[in-house]
Amino acid sequence: MCGILGGAWFAGAQIPDVRVERALEQLRFRGPDDRGVEAFACASANVALGHTRLSIIDLSSGGHQPMKTTDGRYVLVFNGEIYNYRELRTELSNAGRVFTTDSDTEVLLAAWEAWGEQVLPRLIGMFSFVLLDQQRATLTCVRDAFGIKPLFYTVEGGQFLFASEVGAIKALKATPMQLDWQRAYDYLVHGDYDSCPSTFFDGVKQLAPGHVMQVDLHTSTLSEPRAWWKPTIKERTDLSFADAAEQVREQFLANIRLHLRSDVALGAALSGGIDSSAVVCSMRHVEPDLPIHTFSYIARDSDVSEEVWVDRVNAHVKARPHKVVVSAEDLVRDLDSMILAQGEPFGSTSIYAQYRVFQLARENGVTVTLDGQGADEMLGGYSGYPGQRLRSLLEKGRVGEAWSFLNEWAQWPGRDRMGGAKRCIAEMTQGSLYQALRSLNGMRRTPEWINREPLIERGILQEFPHQRAEVNESGRRLAAELGLSLTRRGLPALLRHGDRNSMRFSVESRVPFLTLDLVDLLLSLPESYLVSPKGETKSVFRAAMRGIVPDDVLDRRDKIGFATPEQALLGSMIDTIREWLRHDLHLPFFDQAAALREFEMIMAGKKPFSWQVWRWINFCRWHSHFLG
Missing domain, CATH: 3.40.50.620 (HUPs)
Structure with missing residues (x-):
C-alpha cells in the first residue's frame, strides 16, 4: 500500500522539484517505509513520477518504485495490492517472462506489458496506478472497479498533475486551491459528497471508479475518462436459492x-x-x-x-x-x-x-x-431498498407480492409501511416533482443559513443531487440501484x-x-x-x-454499525464548537451567524438534533485548514 504522485510539464516547463518533494511529504503516512521519484523527458513533456511505500508484499528493496520494464519502455507507480499476483506470475512465467522480485508491482508491470488494458478485469485487488509508456509517449491513469484506492488529478496552466491525496495535489500546484461552490452547497444542505468526479476543490477531480484515462505527451491533451468496467444486472435463472448460496459461499x-x-x-x-x-x-x-x-x-x-x-x-x-x-x-x-x-x-x-x-x-x-x-x-443493506424492490415487483405486475412485501418489510425494527410507501413513491418520481416531494418532507433547498443570491450569480444548482440508476432490464430496479451504490x-x-x-x-x-x-x-x-x-x-x-x-x-435484526452517540459527544463541547462556527470563512453564500443561531436552538432542545450540526462543524474546520 502506497502513495503516488507526479505530473507532466509541457512547453519547456521544468519539473518543480521543491513542490514534488513537498507533495511526497504529504503522502508520508501512506508510505513510511520507502520513497522514490524519477524524472523523464518524453516527447514534448517533462514527466515526474513519485511514490511512497508501505511494505506489505516482498518487504525487500525489490518493491521500490517507480518500477521499469527491462527495456525501459514502461514505468509504473502503483498504489494498492494485487491479491492474485501469484497466479498471474505463474501464467506469465510459463510464457517466458523472467521475474527478479517477489512483488505484485513487478507482476502488474509485466501483465500490462503482455496484455495491456485487457488485464484490468483479471486483476483481483485494489489499485490506482499511472503508467508511462515512453515509446508511445502516453501517461495512462487507472483506478480499480470500486474506487477502493484514490486518484486525484488537475490541469493547471496546461500542466497535468496527479496524486493519491488532495493534500499532495495542493503541494504540487503553483497557485492556491479554490472552493468548488457546488460541492460545498451539496454537502452543507443535502449531505452529498463523493458522488461524482468533482471534489470540494475547484478544478480538482478524482478519476471515477472503474475508469481509465490517458495523457498524450505529444499534444499535451487529456482524454475523457472512460469506463473499463460497469456493473451488469442481467438476471440468471439457472440457480436455485440453495445453489446460489453455495456459490456465494465458495466465492x-x-x-x-x-x-x-x-x-x-x-x-x-x-x-x-x-x-x-x-x-x-x-x-x-x-x-x-x-x-x-x-x-x-x-x-x-x-x-x-x-x-x-x-x-x-x-x-x-x-x-x-x-x-x-x-x-x-x-x-x-x-x-x-x-x-x-x-x-x-x-x-x-x-x-x-x-x-x-x-x-x-x-x-x-x-x-x-x-x-x-x-x-x-x-446485498441490500440495512433497509433493503424497499422503494426499488417494490417498483421491481410492480413493473412485473406482481401487485399482491408487492403489498405482501411491504407488510413483511415493515415488521423489522426501524421500519414502517408509510416509510416504505414513501420510498416507493420517491423511486417512481423525478425532476421537479421529486424535488417538491423532498420539500414536503421537510428537506429545504435554501435553509435560513444559506444566501441564495450569490449561488444564483454563480449558476449553482440548488436542488438535491439526484442520481438515477441505469436500468436496461425490466423489474431489476433493486439490482440497478445496488450497481449505482457500488460505484x-x-x-x-x-x-x-x-x-x-x-x-x-x-x-x-x-x-x-x-x-x-x-x-x-x-x-x-x-x-x-x-x-x-x-x-x-x-x-x-x-x-x-x-x-x-x-x-x-x-439472525440479527438490530445492526447499528460504527455508530457514535453523536448528540452527546457534540453536546459536551458546545463552547469549542461556538468558536469554530464564529471563525469567518468569508463565503457569501454561507450565513454563519444564522447557522450559529440555529446551533444554539438545537443544543437548547428547541429544535430537533440532526447531522446538520456536524456538517457545519466539519465544513468550517476543513475550510480553515485547506482554504483559510
Whole structure:
C-alpha cells in the first residue's frame, strides 16, 4: 500500500522539484517505509513520477518504485495490492517472462506489458496506478472497479498533475486551491459528497471508479475518462436459492483466502454485524491456526453499543480482541488530525470511531486489516431498498407480492409501511416533482443559513443531487440501484473514509467483499435472493454463512454499525464548537451567524438534533485548514 504522485510539464516547463518533494511529504503516512521519484523527458513533456511505500508484499528493496520494464519502455507507480499476483506470475512465467522480485508491482508491470488494458478485469485487488509508456509517449491513469484506492488529478496552466491525496495535489500546484461552490452547497444542505468526479476543490477531480484515462505527451491533451468496467444486472435463472448460496459461499471464502496474503501481521476490523463477523469467522474457517486480532469501537454505556456481539464473535473464533472507547475530549483532540487525513468534509462522527480502530491496530503492531465494507451495497443493506424492490415487483405486475412485501418489510425494527410507501413513491418520481416531494418532507433547498443570491450569480444548482440508476432490464430496479451504490453514490464515500483513516496510521485496509467475481454473481441473482419476500436483507449471504458464522449473529435484526452517540459527544463541547462556527470563512453564500443561531436552538432542545450540526462543524474546520 502506497502513495503516488507526479505530473507532466509541457512547453519547456521544468519539473518543480521543491513542490514534488513537498507533495511526497504529504503522502508520508501512506508510505513510511520507502520513497522514490524519477524524472523523464518524453516527447514534448517533462514527466515526474513519485511514490511512497508501505511494505506489505516482498518487504525487500525489490518493491521500490517507480518500477521499469527491462527495456525501459514502461514505468509504473502503483498504489494498492494485487491479491492474485501469484497466479498471474505463474501464467506469465510459463510464457517466458523472467521475474527478479517477489512483488505484485513487478507482476502488474509485466501483465500490462503482455496484455495491456485487457488485464484490468483479471486483476483481483485494489489499485490506482499511472503508467508511462515512453515509446508511445502516453501517461495512462487507472483506478480499480470500486474506487477502493484514490486518484486525484488537475490541469493547471496546461500542466497535468496527479496524486493519491488532495493534500499532495495542493503541494504540487503553483497557485492556491479554490472552493468548488457546488460541492460545498451539496454537502452543507443535502449531505452529498463523493458522488461524482468533482471534489470540494475547484478544478480538482478524482478519476471515477472503474475508469481509465490517458495523457498524450505529444499534444499535451487529456482524454475523457472512460469506463473499463460497469456493473451488469442481467438476471440468471439457472440457480436455485440453495445453489446460489453455495456459490456465494465458495466465492466469498476464495476471496478471504486471497486477501490473507501478506508478509506482515494482519487482523480484522470487527463491528459485530453480519458483514465484519462473516469476515472474521471466514478467516478462522479457511485458516484454522491463524492468530486473529480484532479491533473494535465500543460505545460503552450507550444504546448504540455493539459490544455483546463483538464478544460473541471473538469467543466463537478464539480471537484476541482489542477495543477502543472514545470520549468528547478525544474527539476534540483528534478532530483536526482526522480532517487533515480525510482531505475533504465527511458525513458524521461515526468516521471517528473508524479512525480510532485503525489507530488501535497500528498501536498493536498490525499493518493489514480485513473489513466488511461493500456488503451493504451488494446485498441490500440495512433497509433493503424497499422503494426499488417494490417498483421491481410492480413493473412485473406482481401487485399482491408487492403489498405482501411491504407488510413483511415493515415488521423489522426501524421500519414502517408509510416509510416504505414513501420510498416507493420517491423511486417512481423525478425532476421537479421529486424535488417538491423532498420539500414536503421537510428537506429545504435554501435553509435560513444559506444566501441564495450569490449561488444564483454563480449558476449553482440548488436542488438535491439526484442520481438515477441505469436500468436496461425490466423489474431489476433493486439490482440497478445496488450497481449505482457500488460505484457512484454510497460506497465511494465509505471507501474514502476507510482509505484515509487507515492510511493515516499506515495501515492497509482490505475489503474482501469487493471483487468483480462476487459482485457479478450477486447482481445477477433474482432480487428476492438478496432481499427476501419477508424483508430480510442479505438473505442469500446469511444462508451462505450458515455453519461458519453463529446463527444468532446471522439472525440479527438490530445492526447499528460504527455508530457514535453523536448528540452527546457534540453536546459536551458546545463552547469549542461556538468558536469554530464564529471563525469567518468569508463565503457569501454561507450565513454563519444564522447557522450559529440555529446551533444554539438545537443544543437548547428547541429544535430537533440532526447531522446538520456536524456538517457545519466539519465544513468550517476543513475550510480553515485547506482554504483559510
